[in-house]
């Protein structure tokens with residue numbers, strides 16, 4: 214049984230349909246990454262799954278599911294004094310030993326007394342991850358967890374996620390722009406553009422015309438890093454017009470079966 218699933222999930226902001234009939238799920242222990250261009254609805258999908266954004270359709274969660282959520286942005290007043298230890302004790306307190314062990318586990322040992330506002334981007338991401346993990350989640354939901362990190366920082370963070378999964382069996386659903394790392398660190402990739410353009414194992418998705426139409430070899434073309442042969446068939450891809458969802462879903466099915 215999946216931990217969390219969506220069926221026909223649709224979100225509108227005013228008249229703008231941001232998500233159209235999304236079907237997706239995450240199984241126990243799986244690392245699933247959502248990729249898609251800016252504004253394609255990635256954050257909205259996470260928020261709808263979490264019940265933070267009103268949506269039509271169905272979200273089903275395993276009974277008693279514990280979710281560890283790391284949002285894209287931390288809404289903290291930088292002038293407010295907030296040591297790491299106090300931050301990690303929100304919303305529930307933990308023993309000093311639990312906190313010390315968790316900080317060690319995520320690679321930032323001994324920073325309990327540092328101010329959250331003074332942390333580097335990479336340290337803050339790890340503290341946010343520690344806070345989510347302290348809740349002993351069945352699934353981590355991470356929204357662009359490596360935003361603002363350099364390439365080394367990104368790679369290190371994804372290695373850490375993989376280690377955490379190995380050690381605890383936690384499932385991971387994340388949004389990422391770091392396609393190069395995503396492709397190596399995910400069990401499954403969902404390519405989103407208002408609807409699910411394609412999904413499957415990373416190597417299957419990266420060869421899908423829908424994926425190439427979105428990410429191609431352009432500015433975000435991390436694909437070029439590990440695939441140099443040019444394929445001339447990448448023009449007919451994920452349609453930005455949501456009326457063509459039926460075609461995209463058919464294509465999605467083809468890809469899944471091909472994988």
Ligand SMILES: Nc1ncnc2c1ncn2[C@@H]1O[C@H](COP(=O)(O)OP(=O)(O)OP(=O)(O)O)[C@@H](O)[C@H]1O
Nearest residue numbers: 226227231249250251252253254255256257258388
């Ligand atoms: N609260 C809101 N009210 C109105 N429109 C919104 C709201 N939140 C998001 N949107 C719009 O919905 C669309 C999808 O936004 P979303 O943040 O989910 O995209 P995204 O794929 O996460 O983008 P990015 O990669 O830039 O983070 C965008 O056009 C955005 O402007």
